[in-house]
Structures are given as C-alpha cells and as structure tokens.
Amino acid sequence: MVVGKVVMGCRIDELSKGQPAVVQATAPRTPPAEPDERPTARQEKQTIVRVVPLTWTGLSIGNESNREPQDGAPKYRFLRQQGLRPSRKLPDALIIGVKKGGTRALLEFVRLHPDVRAAGSEVHFFDRFYRKGFTWYRHHMPPTLEGQVTMEKTPSYFVTREVPQRVHQMNPNTKLLVVVRDPVTRAISDYTQAASKKVGMRRFEDLAFLNGSGGLVDTSWGPVKIGVYARHLERWLRCFPLKQLLFVSGERLIVDPAAEMARVQDFLGLKRVVTEKHFYFNSTKGFPCLMKSEGRSSPHCLGKTKGRNHPHIDPAAVERLREFYRPFNARFYQLTGINFGWP
Numbered sequence: 333m334v335v336g337k338v339v340m341g342c343r344i345d346e347l348s349k350g351q352p353a354v355v356q357a358t359a360p361r362t363p364p365a366e367p368d369e370r371p372t373a374r375q376e377k378q379t380i381v382r383v384v385p386l387t388w389t390g391l392s393i394g395n396e397s398n399r400e401p402q403d404g405a406p407k408y409r410f411l412r413q414q415g416l417r418p419s420r421k422l423p424d425a426l427i428i429g430v431k432k433g434g435t436r437a438l439l440e441f442v443r444l445h446p447d448v449r450a451a452g453s454e455v456h457f458f459d460r461f462y463r464k465g466f467t468w469y470r471h472h473m474p475p476t477l478e479g480q481v482t483m484e485k486t487p488s489y490f491v492t493r494e495v496p497q498r499v500h501q502m503n504p505n506t507k508l509l510v511v512v513r514d515p516v517t518r519a520i521s522d523y524t525q526a527a528s529k530k531v532g533m534r535r536f537e538d539l540a541f542l543n544g545s546g547g548l549v550d551t552s553w554g555p556v557k558i559g560v561y562a563r564h565l566e567r568w569l570r571c572f573p574l575k576q577l578l579f580v581s582g583e584r585l586i587v588d589p590a591a592e593m594a595r596v597q598d599f600l601g602l603k604r605v606v607t608e609k610h611f612y613f614n615s616t617k618g619f620p621c622l623m624k625s626e627g628r629s630s631p632h633c634l635g636k637t638k639g640r641n642h643p644h645i646d647p648a649a650v651e652r653l654r655e656f657y658r659p660f661n662a663r664f665y666q667l668t669g670i671n672f673g674w675p
C-alpha cells in the first residue's frame with residue numbers, strides 16, 4: 333500500500349518526510365503549458381524522416397544566441413526544399429548522472445547517432461537555472477528535425493532534490509539515462525578532479541572519514557554522498573516509473589561500449605546505428621575512443637580531463653568505503669533489478 337500523497341505527479345510518501353524541498357513551489361517563468369513549449373510528441377508519434385546530417389555552425393552551445401536557424405543558410409535552404417524545418421525543442425531524453433560515471437562518454441557516443449541531437453555542454457537548467465524558464469532552456473537545445481531525439485546531460489540532476497519533480501512537470505514521458513560506476517572509484521575520481529583544481533587539497537583519506545581514516549565515513553562529504561545511489565534513485569522513482577530510466581554501466585561503457593550503446597539505442601527507440609565500428613581502443617589512454625564524430629572526421633579520444641590517473645589511496649580506506657556502500661549497492665541492485673557487480 334502506498335502511504336502518502338501525490339504532489340504534481342510525484343508521490344510524496346513516508347520516505348520523503350522531512351524533505352520538503354521535493355515539492356517545487358515556484359513555477360518557472362514560462363510554464364510548459366504554452367503550445368510552442370510543449371515537449372515533443374516523439375513518444376506518441378513515431379515519424380519516419382529522412383536522415384540529414386545537421387550541424388548548425390552559426391551556433392556555439394557555450395555562447396548561445398537565441399536565434400532560430402537562419403533560413404538563408406545553404407544547409408537550411410536545402411532542408412526547406414526537402415520540406416524539413418529544424419526547430420529547437422525541449423529534450424526528449426536526459427542523461428541525469430552520475431557525476432564522474434562516464435556521462436561525457438555516453439553523450440559523445442550517443443550523439444554519433446544521426447537521429448540524436450544534443451547540447452554540447454551541461455545546461456544545468458533543472459538545478460541552477462530553473463527560474464529562467466522553459467523558453468531559455470529550449471534555446472539551449474540544438475535545432476532538430478521531426479523524429480530526432482533532443483538530449484542534454486547534466487550529471488548533478490541525479491542528486492538534486494528538486495529535479496525529479498521539475499523534469500516530470502516538463503514532460504512525464506522524459507526518458508532518463510543514468511551512468512553508474514562503482515561508488516568507491518567514483519568518489520576517488522570526483523576527489524581527483526577536485527584536487528586537480530585546488531592546490532594543497534587534503535588527502536582523500538582525511539576527507540572521506542571523520543577523525544581520519546580510522547573513523548566513520550563522512551556521509552556529508554559530496555564525493556561520498558553522491559555514491560549512495562539508492563537514496564537518490566528512490567526520489568526519482570516517486571516521479572517516474574522504473575521503465576523510464578535506463579541504467580548504463582560505467583564499467584561496461586569502457587570495456588564494451590558497443591554493447592552498452594545497443595541498450596541505449598533500444599531504450600531511446602533508435603535503430604542500432606552506433607556499433608563496434610565507431611570505436612577503437614587507445615592503449616595509451618586506456619579507454620575506447622571514437623573513429624569520428626559529428627565535429628571531427630579523424631580518430632580521437634575524449635579530453636584529458638576524462639580518464640585521469642587516480643592517486644594511491646590507502647587500501648584499508650578503500651575497504652572501509654566498500655563496506656559502507658555494500659548495503660546501499662544491494663538496495664540499488666534491488667531497485668533497478670540489475671547487479672552491477674561492484675566489489
């Protein structure tokens with residue numbers, strides 16, 4: 333029996349008591365009810381379109397001008413002649429996390445698909461810029477043709493309390509992708525990134541535990557907290573059914589990107605176009621890299637901030653963290669129905 337009430341499409345039950353922030357009180361400046369702001373009808377209407385590679389060079393994602401595609405440009409003239417008119421739409425699918433899980437790799441891999449158009453940088457609409465409204469958000473999306481899937485990735489969405497309800501308000505059919513990785517390695521990766529930006533940062537072992545490495549795990553420390561996936565997922569499951577979420581294994585995305593991409597394409601309702609032939613393993617980097625992508629025709633890897641060397645961490649500290657995460661991982665496996673096999 334469900335104990336609780338439904339608030340704006342999300343179930344607020346016993347689990348959320350004392351967590352009022354789940355209830356989003358402030359409406360975005362432009363509510364999604366405006367006809368042109370409504371989410372695309374892709375889920376309802378599967379339209380077969382001719383696939384035309386589409387790169388609007390007039391747009392830099394990091395420096396958005398709010399212009400619509402220029403009709404005069406040769407590419408758009410060509411599309412118009414074909415009766416195809418690209419327009420910006422709110423996303424159909426989101427990569428919501430997790431930070432350091434492999435979200436950039438997933439985004440770069442999925443956008444190899446000609447029916448996917450994605451914002452290049454993290455938009456942070458649902459966590460930081462929600463007050464700017466849906467028109468603002470839509471303008472941060474690339475122009476798409478009917479039938480193409482519009483996407484963006486912002487890893488902090490997964491752990492931000494208000495986000496599930498806000499996404500649900502935009503479109504309760506939004507498809508949600510979560511890349512998860514062993515939470516201990518994830519925490520170390522997160523720490524490595526933070527340490528690369530701050531000179532003289534304390535040791536991982538000193539930050540992850542209260543009273544030094546012998547003490548209790550500091551569950552309030554961001555890199556630890558993010559890895560309690562079950563807790564965050566429970567919030568999403570109050571708003572979305574499990575079948576609307578796809579859990580991508582960060583580990584498998586490295587050892588077998590094509591297999592994970594097959595699952596992703598199936599989930600998004602896309603033909604399996606991204607396959608083994610799109611990847612090669614770069615032994616110097618130790619990661620799969622791309623044969624080519626939308627922007628580059630030559631083989632290349634993700635940037636140097638992806639696939640960093642991690643510092644040595646005291647094995648006893650690693651083991652203590654593993655013990656800490658074990659019950660949460662078990663709960664996560666139970667909720668998702670997938671055993672990720674983390675040690």
Ligand SMILES: Nc1ncnc2c1ncn2[C@@H]1O[C@H](COP(=O)(O)OS(=O)(=O)O)[C@@H](OP(=O)(O)O)[C@H]1O
Pocket residue numbers: 430431432433434435436437487520521522524582585586619620621634637638639640641
């Ligand atoms: N193909 C490929 N190339 C490089 N790196 C890859 C790849 N696939 C997955 N990964 C892993 O992605 C980790 C970074 O995760 P994110 O992209 O989610 O980081 S971020 O949250 O956007 O900062 C990154 O973490 P670190 O190894 O700690 O740097 C990688 O392990």
